[in-house]
Amino acid sequence: MQKKWIAAGVAAVAIAAGAAWFSGAFKERASAAQAGNGEDTIALSEYPDRPYWGDTHLHTDNSVDAFGFGVRIGPEAALRFARGEKVTATMGMEAQLDRPLDFLVISDHSDALGATKRLMNAPSALVRDPTLKRWQAMLREGGRQSVIATGELIDAAATGNIPEALRDPERQEKATRDIWQEHLRIIDLFNEPGRFTAFAGFEWTLMPDGNNLHRVVMFRDGAPTIGDTLPFPGLDTDVTDLWDYLAAYEQGSGGQALAIPHNSNLSNGMMFEMTGPDGAPLTAEYAAKRARWEPVVEVTQIKGDSESHPFLSPNDEFAGYGIWGWELGNLPLTAKATPDMYGGSYVREALKRGLSLEQRLGVNPYRFGLIGSTDSHTSLATADEDNFFGKHTGNEPGPDRAMAGQNLGTREGRFGWHYLASGYAAAWARGNTRAEIFDAFKRREVYATTGSRMSVRIFGGPGFTEDSFGSDWVATGYREGVPMGGVLTDNGTAPAFMIEALKDPEGANLDRVQVVKGWVDANGNPQEKIFDAAWSERPMDGASDSPVPAVGNTVDEATASYTNTIGAAQLRTVWSDPEYREGQRAFYYVRVIEIPTPRWVLFDALRFGVELPDEVVKVVQERAYTSPIWLMPAAEET
Amino acid sequence: MTLTERARTILREPLVHFLLGGALIFAFFAWQGEEADPASRVIDVDEQVQAQIALTYERTMQRPPTDAELDALIDRWVREEVLYREALRLGLDAGDPVVRRRLAKKMDFLAASSAQATEPDEDELADWYRANAGRYAEDTRLSFDQVYFAEQPEAAAVLTQLRQGWQGVGDPASLPGSIEGRGLPAVAAQFGQDFANRLAGMEPSAAWEGPVRSGVGWHFVRLRAVEVGEVPPLDAVRQRVIEDWRLETSKTREEEAYRLLRDAYQVRIER
Numbered sequence: 001m002q003k004k005w006i007a008a009g010v011a012a013v014a015i016a017a018g019a020a021w022f023s024g025a026f027k028e029r030a031s032a033a034q035a036g037n038g039e040d041t042i043a044l045s046e047y048p049d050r051p052y053w054g055d056t057h058l059h060t061d062n063s064v065d066a067f068g069f070g071v072r073i074g075p076e077a078a079l080r081f082a083r084g085e086k087v088t089a090t091m092g093m094e095a096q097l098d099r100p101l102d103f104l105v106i107s108d109h110s111d112a113l114g115a116t117k118r119l120m121n122a123p124s125a126l127v128r129d130p131t132l133k134r135w136q137a138m139l140r141e142g143g144r145q146s147v148i149a150t151g152e153l154i155d156a157a158a159t160g161n162i163p164e165a166l167r168d169p170e171r172q173e174k175a176t177r178d179i180w181q182e183h184l185r186i187i188d189l190f191n192e193p194g195r196f197t198a199f200a201g202f203e204w205t206l207m208p209d210g211n212n213l214h215r216v217v218m219f220r221d222g223a224p225t226i227g228d229t230l231p232f233p234g235l236d237t238d239v240t241d242l243w244d245y246l247a248a249y250e251q252g253s254g255g256q257a258l259a260i261p262h263n264s265n266l267s268n269g270m271m272f273e274m275t276g277p278d279g280a281p282l283t284a285e286y287a288a289k290r291a292r293w294e295p296v297v298e299v300t301q302i303k304g305d306s307e308s309h310p311f312l313s314p315n316d317e318f319a320g321y322g323i324w325g326w327e328l329g330n331l332p333l334t335a336k337a338t339p340d341m342y343g344g345s346y347v348r349e350a351l352k353r354g355l356s357l358e359q360r361l362g363v364n365p366y367r368f369g370l371i372g373s374t375d376s377h378t379s380l381a382t383a384d385e386d387n388f389f390g391k392h393t394g395n396e397p398g399p400d401r402a403m404a405g406q407n408l409g410t411r412e413g414r415f416g417w418h419y420l421a422s423g424y425a426a427a428w429a430r431g432n433t434r435a436e437i438f439d440a441f442k443r444r445e446v447y448a449t450t451g452s453r454m455s456v457r458i459f460g461g462p463g464f465t466e467d468s469f470g471s472d473w474v475a476t477g478y479r480e481g482v483p484m485g486g487v488l489t490d491n492g493t494a495p496a497f498m499i500e501a502l503k504d505p506e507g508a509n510l511d512r513v514q515v516v517k518g519w520v521d522a523n524g525n526p527q528e529k530i531f532d533a534a535w536s537e538r539p540m541d542g543a544s545d546s547p548v549p550a551v552g553n554t555v556d557e558a559t560a561s562y563t564n565t566i567g568a569a570q571l572r573t574v575w576s577d578p579e580y581r582e583g584q585r586a587f588y589y590v591r592v593i594e595i596p597t598p599r600w601v602l603f604d605a606l607r608f609g610v611e612l613p614d615e616v617v618k619v620v621q622e623r624a625y626t627s628p629i630w631l632m633p634a635a636e637e638t
Numbered sequence: 639m640t641l642t643e644r645a646r647t648i649l650r651e652p653l654v655h656f657l658l659g660g661a662l663i664f665a666f667f668a669w670q671g672e673e674a675d676p677a678s679r680v681i682d683v684d685e686q687v688q689a690q691i692a693l694t695y696e697r698t699m700q701r702p703p704t705d706a707e708l709d710a711l712i713d714r715w716v717r718e719e720v721l722y723r724e725a726l727r728l729g730l731d732a733g734d735p736v737v738r739r740r741l742a743k744k745m746d747f748l749a750a751s752s753a754q755a756t757e758p759d760e761d762e763l764a765d766w767y768r769a770n771a772g773r774y775a776e777d778t779r780l781s782f783d784q785v786y787f788a789e790q791p792e793a794a795a796v797l798t799q800l801r802q803g804w805q806g807v808g809d810p811a812s813l814p815g816s817i818e819g820r821g822l823p824a825v826a827a828q829f830g831q832d833f834a835n836r837l838a839g840m841e842p843s844a845a846w847e848g849p850v851r852s853g854v855g856w857h858f859v860r861l862r863a864v865e866v867g868e869v870p871p872l873d874a875v876r877q878r879v880i881e882d883w884r885l886e887t888s889k890t891r892e893e894e895a896y897r898l899l900r901d902a903y904q905v906r907i908e909r
Contacts, residue, residue, distance in 0.1 A: 049814045084823075099827065123698065455812065470810055471815070474812055502854045505830030505833070569855050570855060572811075
């Protein structure tokens with residue numbers, strides 16, 4: 001009898017063990033079209049005729065911190081979720097996007113790729129380093145212990161105390177190579193030209209003293225072109241090394257890649273410095289490289305919004321969105337932020353600095369477009385208020401997450417409600433392929449939203465009038481002007497902009513469209529001003545149109561709902577700069593403000609029946625930021 | 639290190655988890671058939687156990703163990719087995735959340751593994767494919783012209799205008815006037831789901847219809863063609879279907895196996 005059990009038991013063990021490798025044994029391969037850059041695969045429209053929506057900043061269980069925070073679903077689930085399928089989140093909840101995304105960049109940290117997953121599963125006898133041994137035990141303990149271990153790991157990375165075993169790229173290389181090759185295979189399988197674009201990418205995680213200088217790298221190509229190129233480590237490297245890596249990739253493979261600076265609000269002023277990385281004056285060579293490799297930046301994401309800060313923009317009534325908690329300091333809060341740092345941490349100021357530097361160096365290092373993305377560490381790319389899965393697995397939906405401390409370790413200052421259900425990247429492209437969307441990023445014909453899918457289109461040109469703005473205005477815009485991200489040359493007349501915003505077809509109405517102008521004045525000082533350019537109908541205060549009064553608020557906090565009884569579905573205008581001065585260097589970008597809507601905390605309060613304290617921000621006006629259009633003095637045409 | 643701490647450390651080892659899983663499977667089959675002997679103090683290190691030990695070593699070290707190494711490994715295995723059995727006797731597996739979770743996972747895995755390790759037979763796969771064909775269908779594609787109004791217009795007046803030509807009618811917007819063979823999800827992305835559904839239900843015609851409400855305003859629409867998304871033959875998507883089948887079937891089997899066990903329990907939750 002006993003023999004029979006053993007036979008049955010052994011058979012079952014064999015089946016169980018066999019199943020683990022079985023799924024890998026018959027590996028599906030992507031077609032040539034899927035594995036390529038998408039050129040010549042689908043019919044393209046004549047010019048970009050719709051924005052494509054995506055997330056360029058998503059972590060899965062291959063990220064050292066995401067795994068430590070508890071995520072147990074990987075790239076495949078991430079891709080299924082992004083293209084609209086239902087998946088099960090790590091904590092067991094079903095997750096599905098209301099509307100699929102058009103593209104996705106999975107950007108797992110290149111440093112110690114897959115390391116926590118490997119550390120947890122490694123036989124502990126082979127783990128010799130005492131710190132790693134302790135972390136392994138904590139990871140295996142799971143839950144809170146795992147989160148604490150990961151917090152320590154991030155602290156260690158921030159302070160340069162990472163154990164040698166995780167630090168040494170050569171020791172990591174084999175592990176990285178295996179994970180990366182498998183990752184590229186999956187990415188290509190999910191890449192369907194015309195339907196869903198899956199980009200290869202990674203996050204380069206430079207973090208001197210905890211100041212966040214991360215970059216997301218995004219490839220235009222699939223596995224066959226990327227070949228043996230491995231993700232580039234951030235620790236112990238410098239941003240110019242990253243640019244050299246990108247240049248080497250392009251030369252060696254014939255492919256293309258770019259880097260996207262991480263939301264800059266946690267950099268303690270270092271993301272957009274006036275000096276080079278070594279503290280010396282910024283050189284023209286550095287500026288040219290930066291402009292070449294970093295055509296767009298991430299301006300909004302779950303860890304706050306980096307458009308501007310009230311300290312920098314005291315006259316901007318809409319500044320201060322999503323800065324709660326985040327303005328206090330750098331990523332692990334090892335160093336507090338002081339106001340003198342804000343200039344290098346916020347994007348509008350960086351655009352202004354770019355103009356000054358351009359005046360001095362002849363090159364603008366900060367001529368970048370704007371996108372939003374999530375930076376979610378749950379494998380779930382969602383920036384929807386009513387479908388927010390949190391920053392990491394530790395704050396997937398639950399009754400306590402809004403008020404829970406979120407400080408990565410033991411320090412104070414940040415709470416769950418500070419997280420934003422933000423943002424998305426919109427790309428004006430001629431079709432949904434790697435080449436088309438990547439190229440839109442390169443020419444900066446992209447914009448950021450804080451999670452709404454409103455459509456925003458601008459064209460700048462010297463002679464646009466109401467007459468240009470007829471039914472054929474998009475064709476006219478491309479023919480006679482430049483779209484967002486473009487550069488105009490000063491011809492002695494005020495630049496004019498054709499601007500249109502359409503509401504999110506499933507979302508809230510629009511409050512107003514604003515033009516944000518930055519320039520360098522005659523004394524060489526950077527300036528900014530915000531113009532209300534178009535707004536929905538409302539009772540006006542008096543003779544002057546400015547300031548435009550608030551649109552009102554229809555949000556019912558008890559039911560987390562709003563109505564589109566205020567605001568407008570479409571706002572459009574031709575706007576010409578009333579303060580134009582010939583020869584002045586300037587940029588113009590458009591900010592579109594939605595009517596007030598409920599934040600994710602209200603949906604949580606409703607779902608879990610919890611009360612939120614007064615200090616929690618419960619209602620916001622979602623917004624879009626377009627890439628700027630620059631105005632260059634004629635003599636400097638580039 | 640106290641005995642409890644030592645036992646905890648041991649219980650966190652993947653090998654221990656593996657062994658616990660094996661024991662569980664053993665127990666499962668025993669529970670199905672005959673009574674096991676929990677008091678057994680005989681440890682059989684048969685050829686299969688030895689092969690398993692050697693294989694585990696080879697996977698880690700990329701080479702088979704030498705005879706001396708194998709002897710040492712067997713000694714260690716026996717040591718673990720003794721401690722493991724004694725730990726069970728002391729009831730150390732009870733009340734440990736890691737062990738509890740691990741064993742529950744193993745049960746799920748056991749139920750799912752039959753689905754994961756088998757190829758579906760042809761009829762089963764074909765049936766499943768038919769039932770889930772919608773997932774593999776190409777998008778339904780629409781070709782249409784549209785004229786946009788920000789506010790709801792007077793239908794009769796607009797239709798009269800449209801009969802004389804449609805260029806220049808309506809309010810300008812950055813929406814394309816003519817759309818060629820665009821998939822339903824893409825139409826929904828730009829105009830909203832209700833609008834896409836409405837068009838998908840219309841008959842193609844040379845006449846204008848409207849106004850049709852969208853997520854961004856009002857439209858008059860001339861629906862030129864609807865190409866219903868084809869369901870590709872099974873062979874064209876076979877690998878994807880097999881993977882999806884496997885995923886779903888293993889989930890269903892997990893759930894079925896759980897239900898079977900769950901039904902035998904009475905659960906009382908104190909309120």
